[in-house]
Amino acid sequence: MRPLSLDRLVPSYVKSFEAYIPSKPDEELKRLYRTHILHRLNNNENPLGPPPSAQEIIRKFSPPHAAIYPSGDSYYLRQKLAEKFNMHPDQFIVGNGANEVITFVIKAFCEKGDNIITGDKTFAVYEWVTIFSGFEARLVPLMDYTFDDEGILARVDKKTKVIFICNPNNPTGTYWDKERMKRFLERIDNRQIVVVDEAYFEFVEREDYPDCISLIDKYPNLVVFRTFSKMYGLAGLRIGYLAGNLDVVNTIRKTCVVYSVNTIAQKAAYAALDDHEHILKTRKYVREGKEFLRRELIRMGLPHVIGEGNYMMIKLPINDTLAYRKLMALGIMIRAMTGFRYPNYIRVTISELPVMEAFVEALKKIL
Amino acid sequence: MKNLKISSPINTDFISVVTTFVEQSSLAFGLQKYDALKLTLASEEVYLYLCDVVQGEKVLDITCTGGTYFVSVEFSFDKLELHLQAFNITAVPMSEIDEELKEMGLLIAARSVDNLSLEEVSGERLILRLIKEKSYPPPEEMGLPAVSPMTSFSIKIPTADEIKMFSRLLSVYYKDYPFPDAFKYPGKLVDMVSSSIYAISIATDDKGTIGGGIIWKRMNEKIAEFFGPYLFNQDDKDRMAESLINACLERLARTEIIGIFTRYPTEAFPEGYFEPIGVTRSFSKEGSYLEFSCYYRQLHEDAGTYVYVPKSIASFIENEYGRLVLPRQVYLTDYSGEYRGDYSVFATEFDRERNRVLMRPLWPGEDYLENISRHIAIFEKEGILNCFFEIDLGIPWHSSIADKLIESRFKPCVVIPYGGKSDLVIFQWEP
Numbered sequence: 002m003r004p005l006s007l008d009r010l011v012p013s014y015v016k017s018f019e020a021y022i023p024s025k026p027d028e029e030l031k032r033l034y035r036t037h038i039l040h041r042l043n044n045n046e047n048p049l050g051p052p053p054s055a056q057e058i059i060r061k062f063s064p065p066h067a068a069i070y071p072s073g074d075s076y077y078l079r080q081k082l083a084e085k086f087n088m089h090p091d092q093f094i095v096g097n098g099a100n101e102v103i104t105f106v107i108k109a110f111c112e113k114g115d116n117i118i119t120g121d122k123t124f125a126v127y128e129w130v131t132i133f134s135g136f137e138a139r140l141v142p143l144m145d146y147t148f149d150d151e152g153i154l155a156r157v158d159k160k161t162k163v164i165f166i167c168n169p170n171n172p173t174g175t176y177w178d179k180e181r182m183k184r185f186l187e188r189i190d191n192r193q194i195v196v197v198d199e200a201y202f203e204f205v206e207r208e209d210y211p212d213c214i215s216l217i218d219k220y221p222n223l224v225v226f227r228t229f230s231k232m233y234g235l236a237g238l239r240i241g242y243l244a245g246n247l248d249v250v251n252t253i254r255k256t257c258v259v260y261s262v263n264t265i266a267q268k269a270a271y272a273a274l275d276d277h278e279h280i281l282k283t284r285k286y287v288r289e290g291k292e293f294l295r296r297e298l299i300r301m302g303l304p305h306v307i308g309e310g311n312y313m314m315i316k317l318p319i320n321d322t323l324a325y326r327k328l329m330a331l332g333i334m335i336r337a338m339t340g341f342r343y344p345n346y347i348r349v350t351i352s353e354l355p356v357m358e359a360f361v362e363a364l365k366k367i368l
Numbered sequence: 369m370k371n372l373k374i375s376s377p378i379n380t381d382f383i384s385v386v387t388t389f390v391e392q393s394s395l396a397f398g399l400q401k402y403d404a405l406k407l408t409l410a411s412e413e414v415y416l417y418l419c420d421v422v423q424g425e426k427v428l429d430i431t432c433t434g435g436t437y438f439v440s441v442e443f444s445f446d447k448l449e450l451h452l453q454a455f456n457i458t459a460v461p462m463s464e465i466d467e468e469l470k471e472m473g474l475l476i477a478a479r480s481v482d483n484l485s486l487e488e489v490s491g492e493r494l495i496l497r498l499i500k501e502k503s504y505p506p507p508e509e510m511g512l513p514a515v516s517p518m519t520s521f522s523i524k525i526p527t528a529d530e531i532k533m534f535s536r537l538l539s540v541y542y543k544d545y546p547f548p549d550a551f552k553y554p555g556k557l558v559d560m561v562s563s564s565i566y567a568i569s570i571a572t573d574d575k576g577t578i579g580g581g582i583i584w585k586r587m588n589e590k591i592a593e594f595f596g597p598y599l600f601n602q603d604d605k606d607r608m609a610e611s612l613i614n615a616c617l618e619r620l621a622r623t624e625i626i627g628i629f630t631r632y633p634t635e636a637f638p639e640g641y642f643e644p645i646g647v648t649r650s651f652s653k654e655g656s657y658l659e660f661s662c663y664y665r666q667l668h669e670d671a672g673t674y675v676y677v678p679k680s681i682a683s684f685i686e687n688e689y690g691r692l693v694l695p696r697q698v699y700l701t702d703y704s705g706e707y708r709g710d711y712s713v714f715a716t717e718f719d720r721e722r723n724r725v726l727m728r729p730l731w732p733g734e735d736y737l738e739n740i741s742r743h744i745a746i747f748e749k750e751g752i753l754n755c756f757f758e759i760d761l762g763i764p765w766h767s768s769i770a771d772k773l774i775e776s777r778f779k780p781c782v783v784i785p786y787g788g789k790s791d792l793v794i795f796q797w798e799p
Contacts, residue, residue: 004492017624019622019623019624022668022671024669024671025671025672029672030671030672030695033671033672033695033696033697034672034695121618125622128622129622318640319640320640320641320642320643320665320666322665322666322667322668322669322670323643323665323666323692323693325669325670326669326670326692326693326694326695327693329693329695330693336669337668337669339617339621339667339668340621340622340667340668340669341621342617342618342621342622344613344614344617344618344621344641345640345641
């Protein structure tokens with residue numbers, strides 16, 4: 002038998018792409034870093050977990066039902082979303098986390114030679130999916146930690162199909178207000194699909210923050226992502242969704258993998274949507290945690306970037322990947338930001354006060 | 369890049385076919401006559417050598433590649449068909465017993481080219497590669513623009529003209545500083561950047577004056593080496609140096625590069641961005657030496673890995689892992705008398721510009737000690753005093769050579785996290 006010739010089989014854009022290697026399981030990391038505890042402040046998870054109603058669903062799930070396929074298109078959850086947002090159920094696609102719906106959009110609109118535009122220092126998955134799918138990702142530098150609307154408009158050409166805006170931006174927490182968002186959509190004038198990723202929507206309490214789902218009627222090229230991983234604490238079940246104009250979403254649906262969202266995720270997400278109390282509780286500890294950290298960081302003389310969302314960035318006087326290792330050895334897992342193109346910054350998930358205190362103590366020890 | 373390829377039986381009857389192919393291809397790819405002849409001479413030596421060491425009727429693939437700034441010749445053959453020990457740079461043709469003729473083969477080939485390397489591909493084939501770089505004119509004597517300290521600047525990727533200007537400024541402001549020879553030749557640097565060997569970011573003011581820059585290149589698939597940051601007459605060194613380092617890191621982030629290191633940090637180098645990973649010495653013929661601290665940083669979060677550490681360097685390694693807080697599962701190893709083949713093979717990389725040679729183990733063998741001695745003797749004869757040996761702690765059998773290295777006056781001096789399959793340990797020989 003002849004040897005396998007991967008060189009011939011693999012497209013060049015896949016060859017040159019480096020696979021993302023996720024963290025090892027916590028127990029492995031604890032063993033390697035010789036620590037007995039591990040506070041996960043790296044993935045912007047909600048330490049409160051899912052809302053009580055969703056927890057109840059998870060607890061009550063009957064094991065024999067695991068043998069049955071889930072609803073292939075998250076039927077009931079889409080009904081619920083339609084009711085909540087006063088839209089048609091077919092204006093929603095539910096995916097295995099927001100990462101999956103990013104892939105759906107790129108596959109639906111891009112073909113050879115096309116490009117997408119996004120920020121240079123934002124959630125990496127828009128850029129990754131684009132590149133390993135063989136398309137061009139145009140990265141526009143952020144201005145003052147914020148997506149640069151003029152810069153993006155200057156890079157648009159006939160081959161630009163999708164523009165990804167992370168609002169609020171992960172990791173900087175900055176956002177475009179209602180006016181800026183509308184102004185941008187007006188200027189794009191339906192020539193491109195504009196995806197607004199609102200993964201941290203439920204954390205934002207600002208009056209001028211736009212609810213982009215409410216703008217879909219006026220701007221049919223607008224597609225909005227939301228997730229149950231952050232505020233609703235369902236990251237481990239992987240579920241998120243997109244919303245958009247019916248024709249646009251029907252086009253995206255053609256590229257969807259059905260049955261990718263499991264039954265427990267669908268049911269837990271359905272229950273979570275009703276729980277406003279959970280949102281208020283979460284916002285409260287995030288407010289307190291941010292205030293505490295802000296005070297402590299000022300005392301320590303460390304520059305920081307606090308915006309919306311349940312995270313903040315801190316500039317360190319040492320290499321962020323070294324800080325990661327040193328903090329891990331003390332039982333604190335943060336996100337080193339070189340991979341986000343912010344060398345020597347770390348991103349910290351806001352957690353409850355005792356954990357924030359432990360983080361500050363650890364930070365003092367390593368600096 | 370363009371390439372031409374022939375397949376030839378390994379038989380001296382075909383020597384003129386091979387040399388004509390290499391010479392004509394080199395000229396067609398833009399080497400000057402003198403350089404083309406040198407590459408042809410080296411190819412002839414390699415081919416004759418292969419004829420001597422390869423048994424039976426075998427076929428060799430010879431590929432001539434024309435890059436922007438170099439021409440390379442690759443000899444590719446099946447590893448199983450060879451006496452592998454013949455690929456030590458110290459090996460001599462088997463048929464030669466005359467002392468005077470012993471200085472032949474790969475070593476003489478290595479002298480005529482800029483780089484000779486041996487590479488194993490997919491565990492089955494070997495590629496012996498010769499590289500001859502094109503000759504470039506030195507920079508012309510011309511006035512340089514005055515560079516004033518800048519209060520504001522922006523970082524950019526330079527155009528070809530800016531790269532040339534950067535090269536000239538470098539030769540003026542860092543005249544006595546160690547950096548690759550290519551930086552001194554503006555045209556060569558332009559070609560090497562366009563060939564993606566080097567990448568550059570520069571700092572300019574609003575008039576386009578260059579205030580500084582940084583250069584980097586891949587050292588291997590995972591590690592990049594950077595040079596600089598170089599600042600030209602700047603007062604606020606920290607700000608510009610940090611901006612240049614950030615630019616370099618931002619361009620490497622989200623690529624397959626997972627670590628970046630430097631062995632010649634400049635005075636403006638911001639230490640807070642890096643971790644010291646050891647010291648190397650540059651020995652001169654007079655017996656003195658200069659010390660260079662190597663600095664490194666990872667670009668990714670370290671999720672930990674396992675390493676095979678020879679007992680003889682365990683305390684050095686544990687000390688380094690503790691200091692750098694590297695999460696490692698350490699398996700201590702020791703040679704227990706198991707058979708490991710008769711003859712070891714080392715890959716050798718010459719860096720004549722820096723009077724330096726780097727060895728790597730390709731195959732294990734019982735003759736480690738003798739093989740190391742043979743290599744050192746050859747290097748001394750060649751006047752090369754800076755000898756390094758690199759072992760990969762992710763490859764269990766590599767550790768079996770550590771004892772013999774130490775016995776031969778090598779000392780572990782640098783640990784490069786994830787520099788190979790796992791961490792690399794660099795040993796340096798004490799002349």
